[in-house]
Amino acid sequence: GAEKAMAELERIHAAQPVSAVHRALATLGLGDRKRALELIEEAIEEHDVRLVFLGVEGRWQDLGEDQYQAILERVGLSPFAHGLAD
Numbered sequence: 859g860a861e862k863a864m865a866e867l868e869r870i871h872a873a874q875p876v877s878a879v880h881r882a883l884a885t886l887g888l889g890d891r892k893r894a895l896e897l898i899e900e901a902i903e904e905h906d907v908r909l910v911f912l913g914v915e916g917r918w919q920d921l922g923e924d925q926y927q928a929i930l931e932r933v934g935l936s937p938f939a940h941g942l943a944d
Contacts, residue, residue, distance in 0.1 A: 860888055877901070879908040886920050894921060898929055909933045 864884055870876055882897035901909055912918050912926075913935040919926050 864888055877906060877908055878904060879906050879911070883915075883917060886917065891921055891925070895925060895929075902933060910935065 867876060867881060867884055871881065878897045878901035882894045882901065885897060886894035898909075898912075912930060912933060918929075921929070
């Protein structure tokens with residue numbers, strides 16, 4: 859069912875853009891870390907305001923600790939995220 863839902867999300871995105879952050883989280887939920895990272899890169903390029911949720915949404919940690927921390931630092935959320943984790 860999850861793969862079918864992701865295909866539907868991509869179909870919708872083709873007609874009306876869906877945030878790269880939302881697509882990345884859905885992709886990560888399917889276990890595709892590489893594609894999720896690509897979509898986060900897209901969101902960074904677009905200056906997507908939704909990137910602020912990277913620091914508070916625990917599911918992003920499924921990217922792997924190193925990748926997760928690197929992304930937080932790139933978008934300037936590392937101190938904020940570390941403050942929440944303490």
